[in-house]
Amino acid sequence: MAKSGQHGGNVLQMAEQYGLAPADITDFSANINPLGMPPFLRDILTVHLDRLEVYPDIDYQDLHQALAQHHQLPPHNVVAGNGATELIFLWVQQQQPQHALIVEPTFGEYRRALTRDGCEITQYSLDEKTGFALTVQFLDALSPEYDCLFLCTPNNPTGLIPELELLIQIVERCEEYDIALFIDESFIDFIPERQSLIECLNDYPHLYILRSLTKFYALPGLRLGYMVSANEAVLDGMRDLREPWTINALAATAGEYLFRDQKYVEHTHLWLTQQQEFMWQELNQFSALECSPPSANYLFFKHKVPDSKLQEELMQYGILIRSCANYPALNHQYYRVAIKSHSDNLKLIAALKEVLNHD
Ligand SMILES: Cc1ncc(COP(=O)(O)O)c(C=O)c1O
Known part of the structure; x- marks a missing residue:
């Protein structure tokens, strides 16, 4: 716990x-949006309270359709979760990595998920002297000995976001070295000018991008997040592994409507x-x-x-x-x-x- x-x-x-x-x-x-949840969502949730009286669709088809449509992806490239946190643990459980690289300081749940599944962790420490920025030197730290790499952009807690050019170099190096690259973009919706790596998903089968809807839409108590990847085999594996109905009916409903506002x-x-x-x-x-x-x-x-x-x-x-x-x-x-x-x-x-x- x-x-x-x-x-x-x-x-x-x-x-x-x-x-x-x-x-x-x-x-x-x-770090929650102080505007509170979108006002129209409050009404939508109230109108759909009856949905609590039946089991949600076990495949959450409408939710996945809405998330996929938002990013112009096919629905099988998306897996929703009970908050982004569920997907961190589920992804690690599916991947069963033996050796992971984590860039620290960062969000602590990557380490907890990896430790729970017995994975060896190597820490790449960002340097106070460079203001904790991820620099091009990081590329030298990548090697085929790692099964996976965790990156958070913008990073929690530093708030820093690496240059897109550097990120692309990292993604390409990970493809070359067969490293599964987990990129957490849970705060990226706050930065409208920033291009997401989701746009180049199809070029990189080793890339997994995590999004949370709890911060931007001020719904930490409702719990909703999703992962996107072109690697359908891994996403299918996650679907097979997970317990049924982890996303409650109101969270699923919220996800169906959120992007309309x-x-x-x-x-x-x-x-x-x-x-x-x-x-x-x-x-x-x-x-x-x-x-x-x-x-x-x-x-x-x-x-x-x-x-x-x-x-x-x-x-x-x-x-x-x-x-x-x-x-x-x-x-x-x-x-x-x-x-x-x-x-x-x-x-x-x-x-x-x-x-x-x-x-
Ligand atoms: C970087 C980052 N990723 C993921 C999460 C988890 O978000 P969620 O509330 O969707 O589980 C957090 C929560 O603080 C976070 O800071």
């Missing part, structure tokens, strides 16, 4: 630890363009912080004070931020904060002013 401190969003535990009511905490530790997408991008710039400017005002340039809906920074206790100090103001102390290749001086509504963002900046001016 995942431990409570391994992810952001632990409002209940933190409230208990600090003697606060959960409602008194503003959560910057989970272009206005929500535009509102989200408008909010993010404004608030990302605002937060980036504000955080850069603090000389004690060293902030990485953001690409998605969160910011990553280092607190330059060696015995940093920023998470604890901000909790005194009811502000919960993500400590990155438990990420391999990072330590207790690194933090991640979500970009939220303007009024919430102002609260964080005000609390930081209080805390950092006393350092």
Whole structure:
């Protein structure tokens, strides 16, 4: 089981630890779209509540059709899951890799899935000196001894996204070396100008792309994600392995309708363009912080004070931020904060002013 401190969003535990009511905490530790779920979806879900009274279609045909149509792919190139997380574990279970390469720091569930299935893991540590950016040197780390490689773009927690040209070189090297390449694009919907590797799926049978719908559409409690790949044999293997009905009927319904609301997408991008710039400017005002340039809906920074206790100090103001102390290749001086509504963002900046001016 995942431990409570391994992810952001632990409002209940933190409230208990600090003697606060959960409602008194503003959560910057989970990167969820602050616009909330698309309003039309609330109505759709209400109208379809009856679907809870029957089993969902075991193949989720309408859901897969909608996801496939969104990316202009055939439905058999798509597998939906109970959140992207289910698909990380299912993919590893299907692949049974013996030796995996993980680029750290990154999302912790790749490592948990690989460890659970007894896979040897080699860690490629991104370097603080290059701001944790993935550079062309990484190509030299690839070798046929690896069965699979995990990459997260934009990366969680750093928010960095490698150049597309470098990514293509990595994909090609993986094809050459017979390395299954797992690319997690769970936050890419927040970056409208960024081209997804989904567009070149057919050229690369070793490529598997993961998407989550829980962050952009603010549905972490509903759970919905999907994987796309041109490697139909592997996707079929995943379908055969999984337990029946892991996606609940309302999540499946949401996936059938979500992509119809272009206005929500535009509102989200408008909010993010404004608030990302605002937060980036504000955080850069603090000389004690060293902030990485953001690409998605969160910011990553280092607190330059060696015995940093920023998470604890901000909790005194009811502000919960993500400590990155438990990420391999990072330590207790690194933090991640979500970009939220303007009024919430102002609260964080005000609390930081209080805390950092006393350092
Ligand atoms: C990079 C990344 N991938 C996948 C997930 C899992 O998303 P889901 O809620 O769809 O399971 C997360 C959740 O934080 C994440 O940060």
